[in-house]
Amino acid sequence: MQVTEATKPSSFAALLSIQTPIHTPIHILILALILALAIPSTAQTFISLHSFVGTDGSNPYAGLIQSTSGKLFGTTSAGGAFSGGTVFTVTTGGTVASLYSFCKLASCADGTDPRSPLVQATNGKFYGVTFGGGPFDSFGTIYQITNSGTLTTLYTFCQLSECTDGDVPYGGMVQALNGLLYGTTYGGGAHAGGTVFSIKTTGGTPAILYSFCELSDCADGSAPQATLIQGTDNNFYGSTYYGGEFTYYGNVFKVSAAGAFTSLHSFDGTDGDEPIGGLTQAIDGNYYGTTQVDGVNGYGTVYKITSGGTLTTLYNFCVSSTCPDGSFPEDPLVQGTDGNLYGTTFSGGAFGKGTIFSITTAGVLTTLHSFDNTDGGQPWAGMVQDTNGTFYGTTYSGGTSNLGTVYSLSMDLKPFIKINPPAAKVGATVTILGTNLSGATKVTFGTLAAMSFKIVSSSEITAVVPAITKNVKVTVTAPSGTYSTYPLFRLVK
Secondary structure: OOOOHHHHHHHHHHHHOOOOOOOOOHHHHHHHHHHHHHOOOOOOEEEEEEEOOEOOEEOOOOOOEEOOOOOEEEEEOEOOOOOOOEEEEEOOOOOEEEEEEOOOOHHHOOOEOOOOOOEEOOOOOEEEEEOEOOOOOOOOEEEEEOOOOOEEEEEEOOOOHHHOOOEOOOOOOEEOOOOOEEEEEOEOOOOOOOEEEEEEOOEEEEEEEEEOOOOHHHOOOEOOOOOOEEOOOOOEEEEEOEOOOOOOOOEEEEEOOOOOEEEEEEOOEOOEEOOOOOEEEOOOOOEEEEEOEEOOOOEOEEEEEOOOOOEEEEEEOOOOOOOOOOEOOOOOOEEOOOOOEEEEEOEEOOOOEOEEEEEOOOOOEEEEEEOOEOOEEOOOOOOEEOOOOOEEEEEOEOOOOOOOEEEEEEOOOOOOEEEEOOEEOOOOEEEEEOOOOOOOOEEEEOOEEOOOEEEEEOOEEEEEOOOOOOOEOEEEEEOOEEEEEOOOEEEOO
């Protein structure tokens, strides 16, 4: 087990603060040292769980997701049996299994180089995209994969002339409340600046909702890399790597399910540049994200933006020449159950290989871990908080073979439950994802008991939404404890 160095300074500081007489026996000093080191001042624990070796995949760009099976699912951009990347599972204890190796078919017709995270739809299957591959000059694919590893290619991009249907999808997809999957392509579309699309979980031709670079000098943005999110107002929010009002710096946008597009903010360099990580909506209703570069110090920022487009820079990375706080954040943030936002930087930190950090919604940043390459390096992706309370993530490089790692970070946060979908109508069946749910005796939505519920496994319960009239906390009572949702479950009227 590798424990983050962030716990060490405070322990040593506590030791140094002990006032002892000059003739104190040496065994007393040794005891004081043992106690100071054995009782860390924080409950923070970092563990490097797995190092990729190539045959099981290598160089993951994407983060992990928690599945209803209790395992974490992810992708690697390279490696595997055919060197085209993989879909893999990993247990919370670090046992990795490859589900599928890309480029299995001639000319990589099944896709290659998956750079984005998966999404598990309400039908239990997983969906993702590949950056390359497919029979149309390697412009990427949309695929479906089951728990057992059966992969189906749902669509291959650039089937239309000049790739007006989009090409090279970089970001992942999100399942909206209407059941459709929504995503973006980095290129292609009517104006060659990328697209926003939707597709059914059963496949078919994607519907193109918006083509970027429609405005002069790409003032509406171009080359989106980030995964979209659906806000509580049901609009989709995202960012573009390039374009915007100032041509080069990227922007933040929202788009409706019908394709109505609004540019919310164009970066100008002073407030950041290249917002490739995308957004997360916090419980305060605001959206939070990172820019890869620029800002006051030139090494990236953390920002907050309202649904109306008012942007506030919360933090500028690289407070000194050695960037001990990290530099070049390239990931989406995640809000933990403690209310703090968590993320990673690609470089910087004590060893120059990137960091894990937390930041409050007011902008107070704490560096939690500095990667040293043996435990991982260059984390491209953000983290996911498992319902056991622990955070999990991947690094692009580092580890025993320098091909990337899977890691965990515990902040001693309590277990909780997640609901999929996060909003539904009265009478709808939803899935409750959790840990140690076996033997559950009660499921409540606010003060109302679920119309019915079924224990599928220790990590999954299905429940029917009762006649609630507002957004509520969902609670599961089981022999192992009582678990609640974070944030509230939303009622669709």
